[in-house]
Amino acid sequence: MTRQPPPLGRSGIDRAAHLRADDEWLARAWANPSSRVIVVDAGRALIEHDALVALRPADSPAGERYFLGVAAPSDVEAAVGVFAVAAPLPDPPPSGMKAANLREVGADLSDADAGLFAHAAALEQWHARHVRCPLCGAETVVALAGHIRRCVNDGSEHYPRTDPAVIMLVTDVDDRCLLGRQPSWPAGRMSTLAGYVEAGETLEHAVIREVFEEVGIRVGDVRYVASQPWPFPSSLMLAFTAKATTTELTIDGDEIAEARWFTRDELRSAITGGSLRLPMSASVAFYLIDGWFGGDLARLAQ
Numbered sequence: 001m002t003r004q005p006p007p008l009g010r011s012g013i014d015r016a017a018h019l020r021a022d023d024e025w026l027a028r029a030w031a032n033p034s035s036r037v038i039v040v041d042a043g044r045a046l047i048e049h050d051a052l053v054a055l056r057p058a059d060s061p062a063g064e065r066y067f068l069g070v071a072a073p074s075d076v077e078a079a080v081g082v083f084a085v086a087a088p089l090p091d092p093p094p095s096g097m098k099a100a101n102l103r104e105v106g107a108d109l110s111d112a113d114a115g116l117f118a119h120a121a122a123l124e125q126w127h128a129r130h131v132r133c134p135l136c137g138a139e140t141v142v143a144l145a146g147h148i149r150r151c152v153n154d155g156s157e158h159y160p161r162t163d164p165a166v167i168m169l170v171t172d173v174d175d176r177c178l179l180g181r182q183p184s185w186p187a188g189r190m191s192t193l194a195g196y197v198e199a200g201e202t203l204e205h206a207v208i209r210e211v212f213e214e215v216g217i218r219v220g221d222v223r224y225v226a227s228q229p230w231p232f233p234s235s236l237m238l239a240f241t242a243k244a245t246t247t248e249l250t251i252d253g254d255e256i257a258e259a260r261w262f263t264r265d266e267l268r269s270a271i272t273g274g275s276l277r278l279p280m281s282a283s284v285a286f287y288l289i290d291g292w293f294g295g296d297l298a299r300l301a302q
């Protein structure tokens with residue numbers, strides 16, 4: 001049986017990229033009260049009953065506007081779109097609603113909402129950080145319905161960036177799994193190892209290098225598992241498994257403060273005994289650990 005993708009990688013929304021340059025369609029969709037607008041602010045949006053709060057365009061606050069796509073094929077003909085607008089959220093939130101980021105609510109949202117939120121949060125945070133042209137320093141403005149910025153001085157076009165990060169479940173010959181704790185995390189919180197891909201490096205090499213740097217373990221047989229967006233602010237998490245060819249841990253103390261091997265029984269008793277806290281269930285780290293553990297980790301970790 002094929003496993004479902006990780007929670008934030010399940011979007012069913014058609015991004016309808018061909019409509020981004022269609023100003024007439026975009027204007028019709030914005031004038032259509034059936035269109036929906038998600039307001040995003042520093043990666044956060046309003047949530048009510050485990051769903052994104054969507055406004056009609058007429059009720060949306062002013063702000064940069066990004067076209068996210070269409071929810072159904074018939075919405076193209078009917079000019080019904082889904083948009084994001086970058087604007088401050090009401091503070092405090094309206095009754096029954098909360099302001100949250102994707103990390104906090106991603107695992108509870110529908111697949112469509114999780115995909116929309118990831119897209120909106122990634123765009124909004126990229127735009128907020130790229131208001132100047134990297135070539136000449138002049139102002140840039142939103143173009144192509146929020147999918148590029150264009151320099152007002154030299155006309156150069158700048159595309160949203162995504163920073164690839166590898167995250168890996170390392171197992172040894174006895175099929176024990178390796179978890180580590182970053183120095184900033186509280187005692188008892190552990191996760192899989194992870195790190196950013198460096199310039200000019202392959203994903204497989206990044207996995208091998210990061211594991212050796214952080215815990216002194218040599219790994220091989222690096223295999224791709226899945227990916228999901230992690231817009232904090234602009235990562236794409238690429239998940240792998242890797243097999244350790246050595247087992248003696250040498251902790252670097254800088255990126256990792258402690259690490260250890262777990263059998264499934266040890267993991268189960270550490271969680272139920274309260275000495276181990278796993279990453280949040282929206283994360284691809286949890287997805288990887290759950291895949292090794294054999295399912296039902298979500299129930300155990302509650």
Ligand SMILES: [Zn+2]
Pocket residue numbers: 133134135136137138151152153154155156
């Ligand atoms: Zn420029």
